[in-house]
Amino acid sequence: MAEVMSVADGRARAARTLLNQLVLPGEELVLPEQEDVDSPARAGEQPLLLNATARARLRVVCGPGLRRCGDRLLVTKCGRLRHKEPGSGGGVYWVDSQQKRYVPVKGDHVIGIVIAKSGDIFKVDVGGSEPASLSYLAFEGATKRNRPNVQVGDLIYGQFVIANKDMEPEMVCIDSCGRANGMGVIGQDGLLFKVTLGLIRKLLAPDCEIIQELGKLYPLEIVFGMNGRIWVKAKTIQQTLILANVLEACEHMTTEQRKQIFARLAES
Amino acid sequence: MEVVMRADAKVRVESGTESSPRGPGCSLRHFACEQNLLSRPDGSASFLQGVAEKSQERLIRNTCEAVVLGALHPRTSITVVLQVVSDAGSLLACCLNAACMALVDAGVPMRALFCGVTCALDSDGNLLLDPTAKQEKKARAVLTFALDSVEQKLLMSTTKGLYSDAELQQCLAAAQAASQHIFRFYRESLQRRYSKS
Numbered sequence: 001m002a003e004v005m006s007v008a009d010g011r012a013r014a015a016r017t018l019l020n021q022l023v024l025p026g027e028e029l030v031l032p033e034q035e036d037v038d039s040p041a042r043a044g045e046q047p048l049l050l051n052a053t054a055r056a057r058l059r060v061v062c063g064p065g066l067r068r069c070g071d072r073l074l075v076t077k078c079g080r081l082r083h084k085e086p087g088s089g090g091g092v093y094w095v096d097s098q099q100k101r102y103v104p105v106k107g108d109h110v111i112g113i114v115i116a117k118s119g120d121i122f123k124v125d126v127g128g129s130e131p132a133s134l135s136y137l138a139f140e141g142a143t144k145r146n147r148p149n150v151q152v153g154d155l156i157y158g159q160f161v162i163a164n165k166d167m168e169p170e171m172v173c174i175d176s177c178g179r180a181n182g183m184g185v186i187g188q189d190g191l192l193f194k195v196t197l198g199l200i201r202k203l204l205a206p207d208c209e210i211i212q213e214l215g216k217l218y219p220l221e222i223v224f225g226m227n228g229r230i231w232v233k234a235k236t237i238q239q240t241l242i243l244a245n246v247l248e249a250c251e252h253m254t255t256e257q258r259k260q261i262f263a264r265l266a267e268s
Numbered sequence: 269m270e271v272v273m274r275a276d277a278k279v280r281v282e283s284g285t286e287s288s289p290r291g292p293g294c295s296l297r298h299f300a301c302e303q304n305l306l307s308r309p310d311g312s313a314s315f316l317q318g319v320a321e322k323s324q325e326r327l328i329r330n331t332c333e334a335v336v337l338g339a340l341h342p343r344t345s346i347t348v349v350l351q352v353v354s355d356a357g358s359l360l361a362c363c364l365n366a367a368c369m370a371l372v373d374a375g376v377p378m379r380a381l382f383c384g385v386t387c388a389l390d391s392d393g394n395l396l397l398d399p400t401a402k403q404e405k406k407a408r409a410v411l412t413f414a415l416d417s418v419e420q421k422l423l424m425s426t427t428k429g430l431y432s433d434a435e436l437q438q439c440l441a442a443a444q445a446a447s448q449h450i451f452r453f454y455r456e457s458l459q460r461r462y463s464k465s
Contacts (some may be wrong), residue, residue: 022459023374026418067337067377074335078376078458098462103341111313129344161361165342252464 012072015081015093021094023081029073031060050148062215098198100180102127102227104163111192111225112156112171124156127194127227130168134158137170140180148185154230155186157223180181190233191240197228199251210250214241214243273304283356287390293417323426324360328367331414331424335368348377349421358386359428360412372458383416383450385443389431395439397446413443417451420444 012028016152020221023029058239059143062068075081079097086092102110104126112124115131124132134156139148149154162170173183203210204224214220218239223231242265300314306312307451332348343463348370350363371378374439388399388407396403404410414421431439 022462023456024417024455024458025378026416031443063378074379076379077375080462097375101375131339165340212329 011077014071015083019083021081022078023075024078026077028069029066029074029075029093031071035142042175061092063092063094065097066093067172093196096198098196098229100194100196102197104128104160104169105162105226106163108163108226109157109159109224110171111186111223111229111231112158113192113233114152114154115155116264117150117152122150122156123266124158125214126169126170126176126225127172127229128169132160132163132169132171134171134173137176138183140174140178150185155224156193157183157186159230185219186231187233190221190231192231193244193248194228195230195248196251199228199247200224200226200228200230203247203250210247210258213258214246217262218243222230297428316324317441324363327360327424328363331364331382332367332371334423335378335380335382335416336371337379339378346371347373354402355444358384358412360384361386365412366413369457370452372454379418381451381454382414382423383410383417383447383454384410384414385441385450387439387445389429390405391436393435395435395442409435411443412438413440415444415447417454420447441460 012030014032015029016032016188018029027236062073065079066073068074069078075095077095077097077099079095082094082096082171084092084128100220104110110126110128112132113136114122114134115125116123120136122134122136124134128130135142136142136147136150138158139150142148156171156173158171158173159175160169160171162168173180173182173185175183188268211222214222220239220243222243226233232240232243232247234243245263246265249261253261301316305314320322328350329349332346336346348367350366352359352363361384364382368382372381386398386404387410388396388403389409389411390396390403390407396407399407399410407429409427409431411427412433414424415421415424421432426442427436459465
């Protein structure tokens with residue numbers, strides 16, 4: 001249902017009323033706990049609170065697409081406003097936008113392509129504005145004598161340890177315990193292709209049916225990078241290409257269309 | 269001697285030639301030429317082609333820079349490429365709208381949306397919003413404004429022709445009212461895009 005709201009007044013609106021709706025850059029959002037303070041109708045009727053802890057300030061996390069300005073949130077990207085209510089605190093607000101360009105974020109698992117080897121570090125292209133650096137010691141079981149076998153052009157699955165706007169991003173292929181945990185050089189063959197960031201997030205959501213259906217179709221190996229890259233490998237090249245096309249098309253298909261296509265592929 | 273030469277140079281600047289209105293079928297851009305600018309060499313000339321476009325690019329760039337949160341992406345450059353498919357008047361306003369939509373589509377963080385509106389004042393003093401190419405040519409003055417979405421503040425203005433201060437205010441007010449329609453259209457267009465997912 002398309003709701004056209006007038007943006008004639010630049011007045012801030014309550015975040016509560018805009019959940020799961022489209023927000024545009026420049027809009028200001030008022031958080032629930034500020035609403036009571038701002039509403040003029042109750043200005044003269046503030047009840048005297050004897051229990052000071054009842055109005056403890058909740059910590060609200062301002063996620064991607066939002067910036068704090070004063071005690072309000074400024075929307076900086078176009079998308080749907082989402083909210084998650086965790087056990088404690090005020091929850092997380094963020095904007096779900098459709099974007100193709102990746103910006104490195106600490107902790108994200110990404111697929112990178114090695115573009116250069118200089119001394120002790122590899123330069124890995126992750127789709128951001130700068131190539132990330134990866135030390136040769138950041139692999140499981142790597143020592144100065146036992147170097148990992150990484151060549152220029154290899155695909156690497158790793159996570160960022162340093163990723164902010166001021167520094168060159170750095171990634172590693174081990175977790176904090178020193179184990180690979182699935183990271184490292186991605187094997188031979190297979191196909192790497194690019195999709196939008198929103199599709200990756202949808203596919204990696206816990207209750208995504210697409211991956212289960214794909215698994216029933218053909219046996220496959222698949223790696224998702226948060227930078228919009230997917231690597232897929234099936235028994236034959238034809239199956240690999242079919243899987244790649246299906247995943248790319250998933251973005252624009254409704255659930256019924258997808259089920260039809262899977263049914264047709266399962267028959268053939 | 270030197271004073272004489274400078275005076276000569278000044279006279280020559282005014283007599284530099286510019287290309288006259290071209291007939292149909294000519295696909296060359298506007299060009300301008302000046303000769304004998306420098307006194308020391310035996311001869312010198314300055315030839316400019318497509319001058320008007322450079323200033324339009326600068327205007328669009330300044331508008332984008334005012335709105336994009338560049339501090340979130342240091343040491344990077346954002347390139348906006350605009351391709352004119354057809355020009356039916358109000359070209360600069362159309363370019364500004366296209367640039368804004370493209371930046372939103374790319375997910376570049378912005379502090380507000382912006383839009384462009386063109387006004388033309390004809391010889392009778394009538395105000396024409398969003399003039400066609402023919403109306404622009406006949407108009408006494410053509411004014412283009414870039415307005416932001418938060419409070420309809422003026423981000424950029426470029427004007428050509430003769431107009432009074434009162435007329436400028438009138439055009440600005442009309443442009444601000446028109447920008448509401450444009451922002452409403454942005455919202456509808458983006459709603460359609462996001463409703464598909």
